Amino acid sequence: MTDTPGPLFAVVFSLALLGFIVTVAFLSRNRSPNFTFHSARSAESPNSLDDPHRVEPGMNEEKFWELIAHAWGAGATELRHKLLIPEEAEQAADRLLEMSDFMVMSLQESLALLSQEDLASFDEILEHKLYDIDREDVHEYVDGSDDGFLYSRGFIVAAGKDVFDAVDADPSVWVVEAELEPICYISAEVYEEVYGERLVHNTGISRESGSNKAGWS
Known part of the structure; x- marks a missing residue:
């Protein structure tokens, strides 16, 4: 007759197995790829050096355009330039619109890391840019x-600084039909979400169409 394990062996085996399971679970949790990363960032500023969305404090037009270019990624640089080449503009615009969800999400992440003052400044620059091309000659094209x-x-x-400056100087260079609604209010919406209050500027201008009275006859 074959010997069968006694009750004592069963108890010892069960305790050993339980200890093994607990050890593996503990090690797995502490080896999670996010564990160290989040712990390290918690003691640093949101603009820590290892953050791909990091922006130096102090918003200005140069940084405004840098943030927009960064949100597209390097792969979209050539496409954005092709918007100014009539025979390639329509295809480039279609491709950029396909990429626009990613661009908007990336820009939202960068804006959420800005200080309250810098985020407000970004939105003010955005409003001025939209206002500057709120003109009848631009609307014609x-x-x-x-x-x-x-x-x-x-x-x-x-589309970025080069495209904006080109259209601002000569609206006839614009030959495509393309809209990107989320960009128009993106920083104001991020501001309200992050800081819990509505962003109000006292600039006397508006991004809404027809606000730039000097640009319309």
Whole structure:
């Protein structure tokens, strides 16, 4: 007859197995890839050096355009430049619109890391850029209803400094129909979400279509 393990052996085996399971669970939890990362960042500022969305404090136009370019990623640089090449502009705009969800999300993440003052400054610069091209000569080539014209101007700003400056100087270079509504209010919405209050500027201008009275006859 084959010997069977006694009760004492069963108890010892169960305790050993339980200890092994507890040890593995403890080690797995502490080896989680996010464990050390979050602990390290908690003691640092949001703009820590290892953060890909880090921006030096102090917002200005140069940093404004850098944030927008960074949100697209390096892969979109050539596409954005092609917006100014008539025979390639439409295809480039379509491709950029396909990428726009990622761009908006990336920019939101960067904006959420800004100080309250810098985030407000970013939105003020954005409002000025939208206001500057709220003009009849721009509308002639961009077209669209009040909202559509605003969202089209949002795409032009999102396309970056080179495209914006080109359209601002000579609106006839714009040959595509493309809108990007989220950009028009992105920093104001992030501000309200992060700081719990509505962002109000006392600049006397507005991003809404038709606000730039000097630009309309």
